[in-house]
Each structure stands twice: as C-alpha cells, then as structure tokens.
Amino acid sequence: RLDEMEFENLTIDQHGPIAVLTVNRPGALNALNGTTLSELAMAAEMIANDPEVGALILTGAGDKAFVAGADISELAGLEGPFAGRDMSLLGQDAMTQISNLPIPVIAAIGGYALGGGLELALCCDIRIASPRARMGLPEVTLGLLPGFAGTQRLPRLIGAGRALDLMLTARQIGAEEALSMGLVNYVADDPLQKAREVAEQIIKNGPLAISLVKEAVRRGLATDLEAGMEIEADLFGMAFATSDFKEGTRAFLEKRKPEFRGE
Ligand code: CO8
Numbered sequence: 299r300l301d302e303m304e305f306e307n308l309t310i311d312q313h314g315p316i317a318v319l320t321v322n323r324p325g326a327l328n329a330l331n332g333t334t335l336s337e338l339a340m341a342a343e344m345i346a347n348d349p350e351v352g353a354l355i356l357t358g359a360g361d362k363a364f365v366a367g368a369d370i371s372e373l374a375g376l377e378g379p380f381a382g383r384d385m386s387l388l389g390q391d392a393m394t395q396i397s398n399l400p401i402p403v404i405a406a407i408g409g410y411a412l413g414g415g416l417e418l419a420l421c422c423d424i425r426i427a428s429p430r431a432r433m434g435l436p437e438v439t440l441g442l443l444p445g446f447a448g449t450q451r452l453p454r455l456i457g458a459g460r461a462l463d464l465m466l467t468a469r470q471i472g473a474e475e476a477l478s479m480g481l482v483n484y485v486a487d488d489p490l491q492k493a494r495e496v497a498e499q500i501i502k503n504g505p506l507a508i509s510l511v512k513e514a515v516r517r518g519l520a521t522d523l524e525a526g527m528e529i530e531a532d533l534f535g536m537a538f539a540t541s542d543f544k545e546g547t548r549a550f551l552e553k554r555k556p557e558f559r560g561e
Pocket of ligand 1: 325326327329366367369370371382383385389410412413414415440442443
C-alpha cells in the first residue's frame, strides 16, 4: 500500500480511493529541497501505477504553509556551472510527473504557497485556498526567476498580463485576489476538507473520461486550436469505445446511478 511507503519529507495517507500527499518539512515551512523533489517524482510514479487511487490531494504539513518555495539554503550552497539548470530540471520533472497523472489532483493550500510552492500548486488540476493563504512568486527578490515551470504554467492559467505582474513585482496575494484572477478555484476555511468533497464529486464520474479530459486539456494547451481539436476528436473516439460510455448512457436511460469500471 502507498501509505506504507517510507519517505524522508513526504507522507501519504490513503482513505479509500483518495490519497493525501503531504510535504512534510514543517521546520522549513515545507520548502522543497532536492530530496523532496525526487520523492515527489517517485510518489507520483507510484500513484500513477496504483489502480486503487482515484484522486490525489496535495498539501503541506502544519497550518502555516503549503510550501514556502524551493529550499533557499540548499540553493545558496549549490555549485558548478550546471547546478542551477539541473535543479530547475529536477523540479520541472517532479511537476511534470504530477501534472501528467491520469487522476484528478487537488492542491489544498492552508498557508504560504510561494515560489516553488506555488509552482507545485500550479501543476495540480484544482487549487483550494484557505482565507489565510498567501501566494506569490518572489524569485526576483532573490535574483532568480521561477524555475519549476512557473513562467510557463502561470501565464497559461491566468494570462500573461496577470502572471507578469505577479512575477515582476513579487507581491504576495491573498485567497480572494487569487480567486478573482482564477489562480485558485475555491476559498474554504478548511481547504483539506473541501478538497475531499471536490475529489468525491469528481470520482463519481468515469475514471477514463476524467483522464481523457485531463489529457485533452494538457495536450491542447501545448498546441494550436486546430491541432487541439484533432486531439479532442481522437480522445473522444477513445471514450466512445469504452464500456464506461455504454454504462453511463444505460444508467441515464434506466434512471439510476452509473457504475463505472474504468474500461
Ligand atoms: N527555504 C528554506 N527555508 C525556509 C524557506 C525556504 N524557501 N522558507 C522558510 N524557511 C525556513 C526559515 O528559514 C525558518 O527557519 P529557521 O526557523 O531555522 O530560521 C523557518 O522556515 C520559518 O520561517 P520564518 O521564520 O521565515 O517564518 P516567518 O513567518 O517569519 O516568514 C515567510 C514566513 C514569509 C514565508 C518567510 O519564511 C519567507 O519569506 N520564506 C521564503 C519565501 C521565498 O522566497 N520563497 C521562494 C524561494 S525561491 C524559489 O522557490 C525558486 C523556485 C525555482 C527554483 C529553481 C531552481 C534552480
């Protein structure tokens, strides 16, 4: 089982089909060092291969932070001509593995989500913030730029104008402003509980259809409209050939709840 896995800086709890992955370095506000990034990539791979898990919630230990960024003390000590680039690639890889998961991934943001922490939230499908959450990309205050795909994912999510404002000013925003710009989907006093509710709602639907929606959006965002529509038609064709589609339509006509089997 997933929750029997031993990680240094992560914990995984599994309740039925919903897994909760917690970044657990409360002494450093859950900052992402190299070990944590590697563990995130490893955990994502294990989750991707576990048919028992239907949804993933990502969160941070303690109530002060989701994740306060890349580990600044580790960054400060990195040496060598490729150290920065390699660290960026390591982080990007972890983010990609999470983003590519075929199941819904929800970020529950209870406090600070800064720098690499916000980038981690950006690779999730849905973000839920507590009214106490503080979000921002402060990398330029350190003489850096976001390096875990934030310069790419943030403009795709909220538009280049708003993304550039956040990245250039390095200002922190609260949950309501994040909600108004579409950076988070919901504001809830208990973001973890709300994340469970949203996960429950999603996993009532066909798991293959869920993974195909994610794939269509992800691949579509990486290409132009015409190519994106071709991707959509191909994936639609795949969904149309599943027994889940037959079950979904039959259940509708028989006025009962569908029982999807993911095939
Ligand atoms: N890295 C390492 N340690 C951290 C980090 C961090 N990002 N954030 C907090 N900590 C540590 C503090 O050093 C402190 O440790 P200690 O108790 O040993 O002194 C502990 O966590 C608690 O933090 P504070 O005492 O600072 O708590 P405050 O409530 O006073 O402040 C803040 C909270 C405002 C969140 C403050 O901690 C802060 O500003 N943190 C840094 C935020 C930041 O700048 N994050 C961006 C980092 S850069 C980044 O993410 C780049 C990503 C791309 C990298 C590309 C790789 C090449």
